Amino acid sequence: MNRIITIGREFGSGGRELGRRLAEELGIEYYDREIMEQIAQKTSFSRDYVQQVVEGRSHRLYPITINHTFNTFAAEQHAQMIQTVFEAQIQTLHEMAELSSCVIVGRCADYFLREYQPFRIFVYADLESRVQRCLERSDDDEVLEGKELRRQIRRIDRNRARYYTDCTGQTWGDKQFYDLCLNTTGKNIKQLVPSLARMLE
Amino acid sequence: MNRIITIGREFGSGGRELGRRLAEELGIEYYDREIMEQIAQKTSFSRDYVQQVVEGRSHRLYPITINHTFNTFAAEQHAQMIQTVFEAQIQTLHEMAELSSCVIVGRCADYFLREYQPFRIFVYADLESRVQRCLERSDDDEVLEGKELRRQIRRIDRNRARYYTDCTGQTWGDKQFYDLCLNTTGKNIKQLVPSLARMLE
Numbered sequence: 001m002n003r004i005i006t007i008g009r010e011f012g013s014g015g016r017e018l019g020r021r022l023a024e025e026l027g028i029e030y031y032d033r034e035i036m037e038q039i040a041q042k043t044s045f046s047r048d049y050v051q052q053v054v055e056g057r058s059h060r061l062y063p064i065t066i067n068h069t070f071n072t073f074a075a076e077q078h079a080q081m082i083q084t085v086f087e088a089q090i091q092t093l094h095e096m097a098e099l100s101s102c103v104i105v106g107r108c109a110d111y112f113l114r115e116y117q118p119f120r121i122f123v124y125a126d127l128e129s130r131v132q133r134c135l136e137r138s139d140d141d142e143v144l145e146g147k148e149l150r151r152q153i154r155r156i157d158r159n160r161a162r163y164y165t166d167c168t169g170q171t172w173g174d175k176q177f178y179d180l181c182l183n184t185t186g187k188n189i190k191q192l193v194p195s196l197a198r199m200l201e
Numbered sequence: 202m203n204r205i206i207t208i209g210r211e212f213g214s215g216g217r218e219l220g221r222r223l224a225e226e227l228g229i230e231y232y233d234r235e236i237m238e239q240i241a242q243k244t245s246f247s248r249d250y251v252q253q254v255v256e257g258r259s260h261r262l263y264p265i266t267i268n269h270t271f272n273t274f275a276a277e278q279h280a281q282m283i284q285t286v287f288e289a290q291i292q293t294l295h296e297m298a299e300l301s302s303c304v305i306v307g308r309c310a311d312y313f314l315r316e317y318q319p320f321r322i323f324v325y326a327d328l329e330s331r332v333q334r335c336l337e338r339s340d341d342d343e344v345l346e347g348k349e350l351r352r353q354i355r356r357i358d359r360n361r362a363r364y365y366t367d368c369t370g371q372t373w374g375d376k377q378f379y380d381l382c383l384n385t386t387g388k389n390i391k392q393l394v395p396s397l398a399r400m401l402e
Contacts, residue, residue, distance in 0.1 A: 124376060175325060175374070181382035198396035 004118035012130030015123035029102035204302035205319035213331030216324035230303035
């Protein structure tokens with residue numbers, strides 16, 4: 001059976017960097033945004049729509065109307081679209097897991113691929129450390145003010161938590177659902193990865 | 202500054218084994234029950250009494266009486282004894298941290314030694330895996346029935362959680378208070394330790 005490593009992560013905690021470096025270190029595939037591309041291809045929905053669904057922002061797409069009948073119809077149609085994305089997501093994850101050993105970031109892969117007995121990592125950090133990481137990685141003209149950035153981080157994590165719970169019935173970030181939870185506050189991810197990779201070999 | 206590694210652990214999760222092996226692998230001191238011996242020496246209380254306090258079972262020592270005056274006096278005396286153990290515990294932990302690099306299991310060391318910036322590990326596992334570990338490690342004539350064992354595991358963890366919160370104001374096992382949380386369900390601790398040690402070097 002292929003070796004599957006899944007990474008759940010708080011926004012700004014460096015989970016994506018950790019996943020990418022881990023895949024490099026282990027010489028296996030790395031999947032992150034590729035999953036959304038695949039879902040978009042399978043469903044013919046736009047990448048933006050797929051992204052909004054898999055990032056738990058789909059409630060924003062809900063049509064606003066005062067006509068009850070139309071509202072019900074639109075809601076049903078919306079629910080159907082979400083279901084389609086959901087099924088394409090599960091199919092994509094299984095195809096990736098079947099293809100070769102890999103690291104998969106996000107997308108509830110820890111749950112949907114549970115029959116592969118993935119090693120499930122959750123990456124987190126304190127809020128200030130995440131703010132700092134975001135500031136360091138943004139282009140100068142994209143930098144949000146600290147307060148707005150904190151609000152955005154909380155909002156993204158709230159969406160991720162809701163989507164994860166909707167898909168899995170589990171609590172996002174609750175350590176009982178992971179094999180290893182890693183706090184990256186004050187840590188150098190690059191230095192951590194080789195020993196983490198040894199643990200997973 | 203000495204390298205301090207602290208281990209919090211759910212009962213039966215193998216945290217003690219992990220701590221002992223980690224200290225061996227890193228060639229540093231290992232402290233577990235020695236801490237209670239030290240506290241008993243410092244306070245002149247019995248080892249049993251100290252153990253009941255540091256394991257959060259001190260409420261059981263509370264004198265039962267219907268005389269209100271005596272009750273108040275006894276309560277004050279009891280509180281004073283707990284305070285004495287508490288202070289001896291902090292002093293002992295600091296002496297150990299000053300002496301050399303070490304692994305310390307339990308005793309809220311993660312919190313009391315926070316100025317040493319310890320690497321804080323929390324070890325946990327699902328209940329069935331902990332029951333299994335306890336059964337494997339008990340002498341035949343000490344084996345509890347499964348149901349009673351589950352009850353005992355939950356009781357010990359409840360006591361640990363309460364004592365930890367009383368001492369630290371933090372939540373026992375909440376991942377934000379640890380650097381790494383490790384789920385030992387289905388894992389071979391002996392195999393995990395070398396790579397974990399590399400991560401901490």
